[in-house]
Amino acid sequence: QEHELSFVPEPEQGKAVAAARVHVVIYAATIVAAIVLGSWLPLILIGGPRAYGCWHMLMTGLLQHGGLADNVTDHRLNSRTVLMNPVSRFIYWNMNYHVEHHMFPMVPFHALPQLHALIKHDLPAANPSIWDGYAEMIPAFLRQLRNEDYYVRRELPPTAKPYREDLREI
Structure with a gap:
């Protein structure tokens, strides 16, 4: 102690x-x-909200960056956007649009879905569900137990401005 x-x-x-x-x-x-x-x-x-709400915070919070690259300056590669049901989006204050939140942190939570629609041509594909996000993240976590340098490489669409690997060294 x-x-x-x-x-x-x-x-x-x-x-x-x-x-x-x-x-x-x-x-x-x-x-x-x-x-x-x-x-x-x-x-x-x-006491109730902590008891019956923490599991949701943990479930959605892990999806934000789990299994993705770290030490990169391009938020499109170290954050994940997950399309969620309306209840989870409300409880989570639209933070499921996490790439958008990191790229434009001054945008209020209620405008994140509209921002996503405007810039999705420049972002990796969003995970279509919570389950899909976990299906991507859990195998990455398991591989990281054996190889700490492993991460899920997010693919940018052809319409995206290219990510510069030399920025990774900064």
Whole structure:
């Protein structure tokens, strides 16, 4: 446990402990409120989103860059756009348009689908579903266990401005 102290810089350790205590007080007050009110509602509203929403964040978040090239300046090669169902797109705030988000970070989340339509001629093909994204990513992860230099090479369409390999060295 001594080594765990190195995870948080010493000047910040007091803030981390205080934040942890605030979280414990909030969760304890939520449990007390649920008991006093005789209702599940406080638990559903305070702790529930973390319990029933984290799996979705993990599922969609892994797709962003998993198995793709790193240390490249061209976001088309290190990010993935995945076409998702409307519910997942809403929960994920359209971050499934991840290449577009990295190329134009100031575009608001609600405009990312329109941006995709405007620039898709310059992007690698989007994965048509979450399942397809995982079908591409999981084999890459397994190969990376044996060869850390392996990555999925995204193919740019013929209409795309070419990627310059000399930029990879920067």
